[in-house]
Amino acid sequence: MPNFIKKTGGKLVIPIVIIGGLLLALPLLGRAYYTHIFILIFLNIILAMSYRLLYVTGLVSFCHVTFYAIGAYTSTILAIKLGLPFGICFLAGGIVAAICAAFLILATSRARGSYFFLISFGFLGVMNTVFMQWRNLTGGSSGITNIPPIISGFDTVIYNYYIIFAFTILALIIMYLLDRSRFGAEIVAIGEAEDLASTIGINIVRHRVMACAIGALFAGFAGSLFAHYEGFIAPTSFPMWTTIYILSWCVIGGVRKYWGPIVGAVLMTAIIEYGRMMGEWHAIFYAAVLLAVIMAMPNGIVGLVDSLRVRFSKRLTRVKKPY
Amino acid sequence: MITQLIINGLVLSLMIALMSVGMTLVFSILRVVNFAHGEFYMFGAVIAFFAINKAGMGYIEASILAIATVGLMGWVANRLVFRRFHGKLIEGCIAAVALSIGFQQVGWIIFGPKQKILPAPLTGSVKIFGASVTAERLLLIGVSLVVIFGLAWLIRFTKLGKSMRAVQQDSEAALTLGISVKWVAGLTFAIATALAALAGTLMGTVYNVSPIMGMLPLTFAFIVIVVGGMGSVMGALVAALIIGFQHSLTSTFWGPQFALGLSLALAILVLILRPRGLMGNA
Numbered sequence: 001m002p003n004f005i006k007k008t009g010g011k012l013v014i015p016i017v018i019i020g021g022l023l024l025a026l027p028l029l030g031r032a033y034y035t036h037i038f039i040l041i042f043l044n045i046i047l048a049m050s051y052r053l054l055y056v057t058g059l060v061s062f063c064h065v066t067f068y069a070i071g072a073y074t075s076t077i078l079a080i081k082l083g084l085p086f087g088i089c090f091l092a093g094g095i096v097a098a099i100c101a102a103f104l105i106l107a108t109s110r111a112r113g114s115y116f117f118l119i120s121f122g123f124l125g126v127m128n129t130v131f132m133q134w135r136n137l138t139g140g141s142s143g144i145t146n147i148p149p150i151i152s153g154f155d156t157v158i159y160n161y162y163i164i165f166a167f168t169i170l171a172l173i174i175m176y177l178l179d180r181s182r183f184g185a186e187i188v189a190i191g192e193a194e195d196l197a198s199t200i201g202i203n204i205v206r207h208r209v210m211a212c213a214i215g216a217l218f219a220g221f222a223g224s225l226f227a228h229y230e231g232f233i234a235p236t237s238f239p240m241w242t243t244i245y246i247l248s249w250c251v252i253g254g255v256r257k258y259w260g261p262i263v264g265a266v267l268m269t270a271i272i273e274y275g276r277m278m279g280e281w282h283a284i285f286y287a288a289v290l291l292a293v294i295m296a297m298p299n300g301i302v303g304l305v306d307s308l309r310v311r312f313s314k315r316l317t318r319v320k321k322p323y
Numbered sequence: 324m325i326t327q328l329i330i331n332g333l334v335l336s337l338m339i340a341l342m343s344v345g346m347t348l349v350f351s352i353l354r355v356v357n358f359a360h361g362e363f364y365m366f367g368a369v370i371a372f373f374a375i376n377k378a379g380m381g382y383i384e385a386s387i388l389a390i391a392t393v394g395l396m397g398w399v400a401n402r403l404v405f406r407r408f409h410g411k412l413i414e415g416c417i418a419a420v421a422l423s424i425g426f427q428q429v430g431w432i433i434f435g436p437k438q439k440i441l442p443a444p445l446t447g448s449v450k451i452f453g454a455s456v457t458a459e460r461l462l463l464i465g466v467s468l469v470v471i472f473g474l475a476w477l478i479r480f481t482k483l484g485k486s487m488r489a490v491q492q493d494s495e496a497a498l499t500l501g502i503s504v505k506w507v508a509g510l511t512f513a514i515a516t517a518l519a520a521l522a523g524t525l526m527g528t529v530y531n532v533s534p535i536m537g538m539l540p541l542t543f544a545f546i547v548i549v550v551g552g553m554g555s556v557m558g559a560l561v562a563a564l565i566i567g568f569q570h571s572l573t574s575t576f577w578g579p580q581f582a583l584g585l586s587l588a589l590a591i592l593v594l595i596l597r598p599r600g601l602m603g604n605a
Contacts, residue, residue: 060413108591111598113412117356118549119594122587125542129584244420251417280432287425294417295407 023165027158035157039229041269042168043222048249048261049175050218053211055255058191059105060113061120061212064219064246066127067097069238071220072227073131073138076147079228086150090224097220098213105209124240131235143234150228160229167225171218172262178214179258187211188256245272252293254300263301326454328575334460334529336567337467341522343544343551343559344474345515351491351554352511355408355415359400360519360544361537362426367393367520368527368536369434372441382444386524390517397516398509406508409494430534441527463525470521471560474514478556487511491554542583543570546590552600562601565589 027035051064075093078084084092108119131138138144149155150163178184187207189197198204227233245268253264271289275282297304342364349357367389374385404422408415445458478484489497490507498504522540530536547566551558566586573582593601 107595108598111594115549115553115594115598115600117412117416118545118553119591121545122549122591122594125587126584126591129581129587133580133584241424244417247413248417248420251413280428283428284425287421287423287428290421291404291418291425294414294421295404298411298414 027161032157035161037273039157039161039164041266042164043226044249044265044269045262046168046171046218046222047246048253048265049171050215051246051250052255052261053187053215055250056191057187057208057211058194059208059212060117062117062243063120063124065238065240065242066124067101067216067219068223068226068242069127069131070097070100071223072233072238074220075224076144076227076233077137079148080144086148086228090221093224094217094220097223098217101212101216102209105212106205109205124243128235139234141235143232143237145232147227147231147233149231150225164225164229167221171221176258183207183210248290252290252300254302254304256299257302257306260300260302267301324454326452326456328571330454330456330460332568332571333464335571336564337464337471338522338526338540339543339547339567340471340560340563341467341518342540343547343563344471344556345518346544347548347551347554347556347559348487348511349515350548352487352508353405353408353415354410354412355405355419356412357405358416358419358541359422359426360515361541362423362430363393363397363516363519364523364540365430365534365537366396366426367523368441368532369430371524371527372439372532375442382442386521389524390520393520394513394517398513401509401512405512406505427534427537434534436534438531438533440531441524443528459528463529466525470518474518475556483510546586549590550593550600552602555600555602558600558602
């Protein structure tokens with residue numbers, strides 16, 4: 001990891017260590033509710049970051065929650081019907097989601113922009129029907145209960161918190177390395193200018209399939225963690241709105257930057273949870289915040305911060321110039 | 324039996340057509356997928372419900388009031404929100420979803436969770452080829468057909484329709500020709516939401532009125548504009564007939580729980596074979 005520290009100039013190391021330390025100490029407060037909220041925030045961060053991989057390639061999908069659900073169902077079914085240990089179920093959940101994503105992208109490789117958006121919505125609806133109707137496998141609308149915990153015997157919120165926290169850190173590091181790699185630059189290039197990217201020899205379809213498979217892989221992992229943490233899944237655990245929430249976290253945070261989806265996921269999850277105290281007005285509150293952010297900051301919060309920084313630094317350099 | 328199937332398929336197809344024509348018009352002009360369209364449908368039925376039950380209006384006056392109010396709401400929504408997202412697909416979608424969440428919650432607050440039904444203006448039933456069809460369904464079919472053909476005439480032969488098509492093809496070129504794009508966009512939005520409200524007041528007599536009643540028609544309209552090709556009114560009408568009858572047939576012979584999944588699978592298949600939809604050129 002010395003390369004990582006060198007590239008960021010060490011600036012981020014101190015804040016990361018402080019935040020990491022605070023997060024490590026959080027469950028020791030003994031407030032199970034906050035620990036639970038932070039587990040949800042971690043899962044949401046993984047979802048938003050994995051969705052960003054699809055988004056930057058120019059494939060704005062509407063079915064990210066379906067990959068999450070596929071991961072959760074695969075992992076649960078393997079654990080309950082075959083009695084496999086958590087590790088295998090977890091890997092299988094992610095891999096099955098990745099394979100589904102790869103097939104979806106290959107089958108729809110001719111569709112662009114809004115059409116891909118609509119196809120992915122169709123995929124969401126079809127898979128939802130599968131989860132609802134394949135009763136002897138998925139339990140239909142009543143779902144599956146009594147899912148074994150991540151580590152049997154250690155199923156308290158605190159253990160789950162540390163496991164999911166560790167996985168989130170791992171996922172964030174992998175995403176960071178991916179973002180700074182050649183592959184990360186190439187998928188951004190595809191999203192920015194597809195034709196130009198293909199003229200310099202980037203294989204568009206293969207890169208898109210790869211990016212979406214990696215995104216779905218992490219969404220599937222998150223789904224598996226969610227299923228084994230909650231101990232219960234049903235089609236209502238993965239509503240269509242979740243996909244919209246994931247999309248809105250990415251856009252609100254600013255999807256072009258690595259930190260954007262993280263900021264968006266943390267902020268908006270906190271707002272949803274805070275809003276629950278407002279009773280029947282909470283949805284209106286969330287809608288108002290969403291609308292205000294999307295109208296005032298089209299590049300997201302991180303985009304806004306960045307453009308402000310550029311503006312101020314330009315002003316400083318202009319003063320320094322001799323003429 | 325067959326007559327019954329045809330009538331049911333036709334009722335569903337026309338309801339979907341009224342919704343999806345509005346959505347596809349808005350998409351063709353503003354390049355925004357209006358996810359709040361189902362909420363305008365819901366508001367149409369809810370306003371008509373209150374006008375009938377609280378203000379004691381007749382069904383016709385209540386419907387006209389609801390359609391006018393929702394059309395105005397659509398114009399204001401375009402003015403305040405949607406106009407800023409002209410051509411920005413994703414941001415526009417999120418803004419529309421935000422509106423949808425907010426509007427639905429307003430529906431919960433003013434209407435409550437109980438399902439109610441609008442009183443039908445016509446009662447009794449008519450025998451057609453041995454099948455008894457309720458008069459309200461016939462009214463629904465008649466009114467929808469008149470409105471859809473009226474809209475087709477408006478788009479094809481009036482000056483407003485011509486400017487709508489011009490803006491759809493190239494909004495900047497239309498601007499240089501002296502067409503006020505803002506005005507056309509606002510009017511299109513008002514027409515689209517008024518059509519949704521009309522669908523709501525008509526369907527409120529057949530199905531239930533509730534705050535979440537807009538979700539299913541929205542999903543249908545979404546599928547239909549995909550299958551028909553986004554921005555194509557003709558495509559939306561053809562696709563509405565296909566999806567409406569497919570839904571009605573699947574529900575009758577296989578089970579209603581499979582109908583929506585099959586519609587979506589059909590939509591995916593169409594898009595894989597023809598990525599721009601049946602008649603799309605957007």
